[in-house]
Amino acid sequence: MSQALTRPPRKNPLARTRQATRPPGTRSRRALGLTAAAAAGRFDLQVCRECAAVQYPPREVCHSCLSDQLHWQAVDPNGELLVTTTLHHSNDLYFRERLPWRIGTVKMAAGPSVVAHVHGDCRDGDKVRLALKLDRSGQAVILALPQQATPNMADDKILRETSCDPKFRRVLVTDGKSAVGLATIESLLAAGATTVFAGESQPWKASDKFNALCTDDRVQRQDLDITDSDSVERLSRSIGGKVDILINTTGYEREGGILHNRDMSKAHEAMDINCMGLMRLAQHFGPAMAGRAGDGVNNAVAWVNIMSIYAHVNLPSRGIWSASQAAALSVSQCLRNEFLQSGIRVVNLFSGPIDHEWEQLTPPPRVSPNAIAAAIVRALRDGVEDVYVGDIAHEFQVRLHDNPKGLERELGT
Structure with a gap:
């Protein structure tokens, strides 16, 4: 049985921070198919179209019939641990x-x-379940896990190295007053986070639920306006060295296309919050997080961006907002590669329409803030990079793979 993880002692401020190291990250181009599956939380291997033989390791031609018709698909992850x-x-x-x-x-x-x-709870001869996980180099590795959950299973050293579990970690939620921010704070506390720094950009805006959450000793209210570089810098100087996980819940959502909209203020606001705000956070919090990526069991591990599925395909009725989402996605992809050297994982959550004040006229199905918060915690625990939440997001994910041009045309009608 795995030993339960205990809260680490307070760090000696005079001790040198352990520098981040990475496991070997070189992979062949074919092997990157494993990485794609691990990033989405799937267990896919190559399967031959001609003889149905399952391939491992990834290769150019089938080991059985030499066909080059190999495609990636989900396979049975169960097996026997031989030795x-x-x-x-x-x-x-x-x-x-x-x-x-x-x-x-x-x-x-x-x-x-x-x-x-x-995993530490597996013994020779046991039936095990295989899982593809991303290691600290951002590449796929295979883990052998118990088929059934065991006590303290998530606290195993090997599993924790491939996850970003919020347990005993300190998390910054950039907008704690939004519907998603409030739900995220609650989920993080339930998941065992030591401290949640709750950002507040509008102190004048009353929120009884936010005030109630802040009565918990683990929640610390912080002034943070991501459109103000000085505000972001002040907070980073105060808590930047303490943040293990950053979750960007700040967003701007408005109606309006481009062709008949000459008011550029909406475009400026959308880009300033959804894109430039993300860049400000990265520039001020990113280096400190990268510097603490090797700092023991409660090291800095993850950066979470909450975006719309329309970051992948433009919704013409909200063309400006969709463009800002696409820009934010591009920024997050840059961050993902820049964080690779330290091992910080960038998680992008793509949601359908959220059930909040700016989607009042949007017909169902809509995604509840609680569903998004639960998906964030689950993604951190599973160590995945891309998460799709809600019926619309899942449908668009499939359609963007099968017929992206058809979806583009349909959204324009």
């Missing part, structure tokens, strides 16, 4: 700091045998 080895020495800096480390060979029910990182 394990515990490493007590490694020349790699990342693993040297984390020894001992268990690896093992698993015979999959789907056919191949794989070498996997092994």
Whole structure:
């Protein structure tokens, strides 16, 4: 049984922060298919269209019939753990700091045998469940996990290295008064976050629920206006070295297209909040988080952006807002690559219409703030990069893959 994680002691301010290291990150182009599956929380392997043989490791042609018709699809993740080895020495800096480390060979029910990182609750001969996870280099690795949940399972060292669990971590929620922000704070507290810094850009705007949450000793109210560089800088100087997870819940949403809208103030506001605000947060909080990415069990681990599914395809009736969402998506992709050296994970959550004040006239289905908050915590625990929440977001995800031009035309009618 995994040992329960205990709250780490207060850090010695005179001690040097451990520098972030990364596991080996080189992969072949074919192997990046594993990374794509891990980023979405799937377990996909190559399967031959000709003979249906499951392939591992990823390759150019089928190992059975030499066909090059290999496609990625979900396969049975179950198997038997044949044998394990515990490493007590490694020349790699990342693993040297984390020894001992268990690896093992698993015979999959789907056919191949794989070498996997092994959870502490798995023993030789056990039936196990394989999972694709992203490591700190942003690449896919295979973990062998117990088929059934065990006590303190998420506290296992190997599993925690591939997740961003908010347990015992300090989280900044940039807009704590929004509907999504309020729900996110509640979910983080329930997930075991040590401290939640709740951003507040409009002190004059009354919110009984926000005030009630702030009575909890774990919630700290913070003045934060992401459209004001001075405000962001002041807060980063105050708590920047304490933030382990940043969740950007601030957003701007308005009606209006482009062709017949000469009022550029909406465009300025949309870009200033949805895109430039994200950049300000990154410039002031990002370096400190990257510097603490190797700082023990409660290190800085994740950056979460909440965006609309219309970041992928423009909604003409809200063309300016959709453009700002697309710009924010581009910024987040830049951040993801810039954070790779430190191992900070950038999580993008794409939602359908949210059930809040700016979607009052939008017909169902709409996504509740609680559903978004639950998806954020689940994504952090699972260590995924891209999350789609709500019926519309899931539908658009499929249609953007199958027929993006058709969806573009349909939204314009």
